[in-house]
Amino acid sequence: MYSNIEEFIREWNQEAGTTQKVLDALTDASLQQQVSPDDRTLGRIAWHIVTSIPGMLTAFGLRAEPVAGADTVPTSAKRIADTFRQVSTAATEVVRQQWTNASLTEIRHVFGMDLSGAALLSLLIKHMIHHRGQMTVLMRQAGVKVPGVYGPAREEWESRGMKSPTV
Numbered sequence: 001m002y003s004n005i006e007e008f009i010r011e012w013n014q015e016a017g018t019t020q021k022v023l024d025a026l027t028d029a030s031l032q033q034q035v036s037p038d039d040r041t042l043g044r045i046a047w048h049i050v051t052s053i054p055g056m057l058t059a060f061g062l063r064a065e066p067v068a069g070a071d072t073v074p075t076s077a078k079r080i081a082d083t084f085r086q087v088s089t090a091a092t093e094v095v096r097q098q099w100t101n102a103s104l105t106e107i108r109h110v111f112g113m114d115l116s117g118a119a120l121l122s123l124l125i126k127h128m129i130h131h132r133g134q135m136t137v138l139m140r141q142a143g144v145k146v147p148g149v150y151g152p153a154r155e156e157w158e159s160r161g162m163k164s165p166t167v
Contacts, residue, residue, distance in 0.1 A: 002118040004101045009092050015125050016088040019049065019132050021147040023084050025139065026077035033142035042138040043080065047073045049131045050084045053091050056127065059110050060120045064094045095121065 002008045023046055031043030040048070047070075054064035067083060074080055104118040115123070136146045146153045157163065 001116075002104055002121060004104070005096055005099060008095065008104075008118075008121045011125060012088075012092055012121075015128060016084075016091075018149055019128055020081065020085060020088070022132055022135055022139070022149070023049075023077075023081040025144055025147050026080065027142075027144060028075060028077050030139060030142035030144045031073070031075065031077060031080075033138045035138070035141075041073070042135060042142060043073050043075075043077075045131050045135055045138070046077075046080045046084075049128055049135075050080060050087055052127065053087050053124070054094075056120075056124050057091060057094055060117070060124075061108060062094050062098050065090065091124075 002011075026042070026046060031041060031046070033042040034040065051067045051070040054066050055070075057064035058066075067087060074083075099117060104116060104121070106117050107114050108117065108120060110120060132149070136149065139146050145155050148156050152160070
């Protein structure tokens with residue numbers, strides 16, 4: 001858990017940077033990939049990551065600017081990636097400007113739970129990671145090269161002339 005705002009900012013920047021790599025790898029055609037007709041498309045998941053950040057920050061009691069056109073999933077992968085870049089930067093500024101280290105220990109009732117500010121910021125990051133994982137599976141199904149997240153992806157191993165580990 002975070003004991004100061006800068007710890008959150010460091011982890012956010014690392015995880016958001018990884019998410020940015022995944023979003024930058026999307027193609028317009030890949031946005032329609034989905035597991036089944038009952039599930040979200042890859043584009044909808046990507047756009048959900050983008051639009052949920054200011055929404056969650058607002059639920060935490062922070063003043064964050066919502067994403068314009070949040071209800072309509074863009075058909076442009078570049079627009080999704082570019083908007084994430086803006087939202088990600090804005091998120092760190094919102095937290096840095098509106099909360100202090102003491103805010104991390106304050107309990108807030110959010111999403112039917114009583115959580116500290118630190119736990120809420122951790123939830124924000126975990127939410128992004130959760131959906132990023134869903135995206136990488138759909139990207140493979142759509143034939144999109146998946147960038148490494150916490151280590152090299154299969155294609156990165158192969159580009160280095162190595163066999164991808166199977167275990």
